[in-house]
Amino acid sequence: MKNNKRMFSSIIIFGILLIGAVLYSLFENDDPYQYYTGLGDNFDLSSDDQKIVFSYYKDGKEAIFSADRNGKNVKQLTGFGSLKHHQPQLSSDGKHLLYLAENKDGNSSLYLANSDGSESKKLTSSKIHVFKALFSTENETIYYVGMGASDFQKAEGETKEGQDIYSINLSGKKEKQWTDADYFSIDTFLPSPNGKELYYGEDSGSVYKLVLGKSEEKESFLSQLDVADSYSKTLSPDGSQMAYTAVSKESEDSSLYEYELFLRDLNSEKTTKLTNLKTAVTVPRFFHTENKMAFLEHRNWSTDPAEFIFTTIDLDTKKLEGISFAMPKSTESNHWFMKQVDVAVNGTTISILYIVFVGLITMHQVYFRSKKGYLPSVISLIVTVAAFIASIIVAMTINPWYGIAIAMPAAGLLGCTVLLFIFTFVLNLIKKRKS
Helix, strand or coil: CHHHHHHHHHHHHHHHHHHHHHHHHHHCCCCCCCCCCEEEEEEEECCCCCEEEEEEEECCEEEEEEEECCCCCCEECCCCCCCEEEEEEECCCCCEEEEEEECCCCCEEEEEEECCCCCCEECCCCCEEEEEEEECCCCCEEEEEEEEHHHHCCCCCCCCCCEEEEEEECCCCCCEECCCCCECCEEEEEECCCCCEEEEEECCCCEEEEECCCCCCEEECCHHHCCCCEEEEEECCCCCEEEEEEECHHHCCCCCCCEEEEEEECCCCCEEECCCCCCEEEEEEECCCCCEEEEEEECCCCCCCCCEEEEEEECCCCCEEEECCCCCCCCHHHHHHHHHHHHHCCHHHHHHHHHHHHHHHHHHHHHHCCCCCCHHHHHHHHHHHHHHHHHHHHHHHCCHHHHHHHHHHHHHHHHHHHHHHHHHHHHHHHHHHHC
C-alpha cells in the first residue's frame, strides 16, 4: 500500500515537473543574449586610427562605447536601455556617430549622434528595418540597406519583398531609394575610394556598383571583387587591396567550417591568407594611416552568444595582437537563478522527464494493476503519429518552416516512445521471470 502511494506521488511530482518544463520552454525568451556580457559583433575605427567605437553587452542590454586603440580610456556613448544599440560608425571628420537601435521585435532603426554620443536622434521610420549603414565620403549623407519592417518579420517564403539601398541626409530629410531589386541579403556594402560609387552585392555573390548622384545604375563590377564564397569584403583606403573572410581549405571537409582572413592585391590579383586561428574571423577593417587591420575573432565559434576578441594584425609582419577593454562588470548574481533554470530546461531534460513520467505510469500498471502496461506507450505512439501528420498538413497548407517546427519535437517524441516500448517489454520480462 505504501509503495503504491509512493509510486502515485512520484507520478504526480514528475508530471508537474514535465508540465512546468514544457510550459517554460514554450514561453521563455529564447534570446541567447538575454543575460550576456561581452563585445558586440561590430566596430569602427576613427579616421586617424586613434579611437575605436564598438557595441558592448551588459546583462543582455547593448550600448555603444569608445576607447583608445590600446583599449584604454573607455567611454560609454549611449545608454543601456530597452533598445539594443549596435553597428556604430564614425564620420571621417570625427563629428558624428551613426548606429542602429534594435527594438524588442528585432527591428532596427537608424540613429545619428555627435561623436561623444550626445544629441542622439532617430533618422528612419519604425516602418523600415535597417540592416547596415555608412556615411558618404563628404559626411553629408547616410546610405543604408533596409526593407519594410513588417516584411522583415515574416518567415522565409511569406513575402517577395527584400533588401534595397536607401539614403537620407543628417537632418533626417531627403530620403531616396536607390535600388528596387528586393535582394535576399546584401552582404557587401562599402563606398568606392573616391566616394563617387557604392559597391554592393549579395552574400558571397557578384559585386555591383551604384553611381551616386544619378538614378540607379547597376552593372557587374571588377572581376577582382568577385571572389567566390567570400564574406565581409572591405577595401583599403587607396582601393588597391581587398580583405575578406572565407572558409579555410583545411576545414572544407570538416563538420564545422573555419573562417579565416584573406588579403587580395587588386593589381596583381595575388591572394594571401593572413590568419590561421581555426575559429571565425569577422568584420575586418583597414587602418587609415598604418599598414594594419583590425577584426573580431569569434572565439567560441559557432555557438551563441558569440564571444568576440578585438584583434589587430600588422600586414607587414603578420603579428596578431588582442586588445582588451576595461568594461562594466556584469551583475550576474541578479540573474543566477534564471540562468540556471535556462540551462536546466532543454530538450534533453524534457525528454528525460517524459520518459520517467510515462515509465512510472507503466510500472504502476504492471506492478499494482496486474496489467502488461503497454497502454501508456501506445498512447505516446498515437500522439507521435498525430504530431507528424500535423507537421505535414501545416507544411503543405500554411508554412514549411512551421511544419518543421512541429516535426522536430515529434521526432524526439518518437525516440522516447521507442525507449518506452523497450522499457515496458523488459519490465514484463522481469516480472514474468520473478513469478
